[in-house]
Amino acid sequence: MSEVSRPARRWPRLLILIASSLALHVALVDWGRRHIIVPGQTQAPTMTVELRPVPPPAQPVALPAAKPTRPSSARPANAVRRPAPRRVPEPSIDPPDEPIRETVERIPMPAPQDPPAASLPTSASGAGQAGRGEGEGSASADHGNNGSGEAPDAAPGKVYxxxxxxxxxLEYDVTGTKDQQPAYGRGSIxxxxxxxHYKVEGKAKALFFTLLNFxxxxxxxxxxxxxxxxxxxxGFKxxxxxxxxxxxxxxxxxxxxxSYPRRGGEQDRASLIWQLAxxxxxxxxxxxxxxVIDLFVAGVRDGEIWRVQVLGQERLTLPVGALQTWHLVRMPKPxxxxxxVDIWLAPQHxxxxxRVRYxxxxxxxxxxxxxxxxxxxAGQ
Incomplete structure (x- = not known):
């Protein structure tokens, strides 16, 4: 039994030797093909690759540098403190708290006086009266405040x-504008x-709203x-x-x-027209x-001397016909x-x-x- 098993053990060794020999021959044949040139056979071209460094750019590219962070308390020794820009407040668009006044001056008025008795003419009827136009003071600064806070005496008034x-x-056709839009209506005084005694009532209406009522x-x-x-x-005020x-x-x-002291002869905006008439x-x-006719006129918040100028005679064509009139105008101060205020008075009526225009x-x-x-x- 021991003799028969020995030949069986040799077979694996022989197979390993044969496989190793075959592998060696294959390697030798491959090496020979690559290194041994057979006569008449050309060699395959060889590719050579050369790596060269990239040249630097003509001008260096400036990249944004990160701003170094520094504690707020740390400042360079040579740093110059610049004042912070002053912030200008934006203008307010809210309306003023106080109402806008028609005038900016306060007109001093002395104590009331009686008109000169010698200047009173006789009158043929109860409607005819002698009067004195309130010409004390004028539109010039001489009759206003003198800058010291004390009110100067008013100049004597002219007797009218x-x-x-x-x-x-009196019935009127009303024309004009309201918020820059044409307005038409009717009016009466x-x-x-x-x-x-007297009483004057006036109104001017356009469509469904009242322009003026006094x-x-x-x-x-x-x-x-x-x-x-x-x-x-x-309007709706x-x-x-x-x-x-x-x-x-x-x-x-x-x-x-x-408030103003009353001395007599003062007018309001409605009575002024009838005083001129x-x-x-x-x-x-x-x-x-x-x-020139100077009259003290009180408005709705204050008063001042109104200088009424007589421009001259004008012929108007009105709904009632053509009329010869006197044209008077009051220009406000700059x-x-x-x-x-423009007023046209008709002597023949x-x-x-x-005609009145505001x-x-x-x-x-x-x-x-x-x-x-x-x-x-009256009576008709």
């Missing part, structure tokens, strides 16, 4: 002959002459037309009252705390081209928010106002004009 027109109802009541005395209470309402208190001799306003009707010679002189301002379209004397 006055005769108030008889009662009548009812003038009541009761001998020693009332003035007072006396017809030696000064002419002397108001006691003036009420005005514009609240009505305001201006008081001419005869007992306390004070002119005061419901729309402000401003009374001056023209009292003596037509007082109306001359270039003449920078004032008040209106320009008792010096009634046949013009807002601010940029893109509006205007309201009343043209006489009907005249009804």
């Amino acid at each position: 002959q006055t005769s108030a027109p008889p009662s009548a109802l 009812a003038w009541h002459n009761e001998g020693d 009332t003035s009541v007072g006396a017809l005395d030696a000064w002419g037309v002397s108001p006691e209470l003036y009420t005005e309402q514009k 609240s009505a305001t009252n201006t008081h001419f208190n005869r007992e306390r001799n004070v002119v005061s306003f419901s729309a402000s705390t401003t 009374a001056i023209g009707r009292g003596d037509a010679g007082q109306m001359q081209a270039g003449a 920078g004032s928010y008040d209106d320009r 008792e010096w009634y106002p046949v 013009t807002d002189l601010r940029p893109n301002g509006d205007y309201t004009q009343l043209d006489l379209s009907g005249l009804k004397p």
Whole structure:
């Protein structure tokens, strides 16, 4: 049994030797093919690769450098402290808290005085009155504050002959603009002459809204037309009252705390027109081209001397026909928010106002004009 198993053990060794010999021959044949050149056979071309470094750019590229962080307390020794830019506050678009006043000056008024007795003319009727135009003071700075806070004395006023027109109802065609849009409507002024008292009521309407509504009541005395209470309402604003208190001799306003001593001859915005008509009707010679009539006029918040200039005669074509008129104008002071007022009085019709125009002189301002379209004397 032991002899038979020995030949069986030799076979694996022989197989390993044979496999190793074959592998060696294969390796030798492959090496020979690559290194031994057979005559007549060309060698395959050889590719050579050379690696060269990339040249630097012509100009170096500046990259943004990160800003080094530094504690807020750390500053270089040579650092210069620059003042922070001053922040300018943006203008406010909110409306002012205080209402805009029509005037910027306060007109001092001395204590009330009686008109000179010698200047009182005789009157043929109860409507005719002698008066004094309130010319004390003028539009110049000489009659305003003198800069020291003390009020100078007012200059003597000019004496006017006055005769108030008889009662009548005047109807007007109204034209103008409201917020820069055309406006058309109707208006009326009812003038009541009761001998020693008067009342004037006026209104101007356009479509469904009221442009202007006012009332003035007072006396017809030696000064002419002397108001006691003036009420005005514009658009949708609240009505305001201006008081001419005869007992306390004070002119005061419901729309402000401003007040003035009352001396007589003061006017409101409605009575002014009828005082001018009374001056023209009292003596037509007082109306001359270039003449100036100074009257103290109280508005809705304060008052000032109004300088009314007589521009001259003009012929107007109105709904009631062609009329010869006297054209008077009141120009507000530069920078004032008040209106320009133009008045046309017709001597052939008792010096009634046949045209009145209020013009807002601010940029893109509006205007309201009343043209006489009907005249009804009292009792008709």
